Amino acid sequence: MDAPCMKVKCGVINCAYNEGHMCYADALEVNPMDGAKASISDETCCTTFKDKI
Numbered sequence: 001m002d003a004p005c006m007k008v009k010c011g012v013i014n015c016a017y018n019e020g021h022m023c024y025a026d027a028l029e030v031n032p033m034d035g036a037k038a039s040i041s042d043e044t045c046c047t048t049f050k051d052k053i
Helices: none
Strands: 030-032 044-046
Touching: none
Parallel strands: none
Antiparallel strands: 030 044
């Protein structure tokens, strides 16, 4: 598998795209959790997440 273009750390151990604490998704999407704006990182979420089953 090729290394990611942009190195993105991932701490979600059950995400299918997490390999060695790095995100290997083809694309990454991050959105605000509530509304259209986020003020701090805790108000955002990775919507690329896919459960590793």
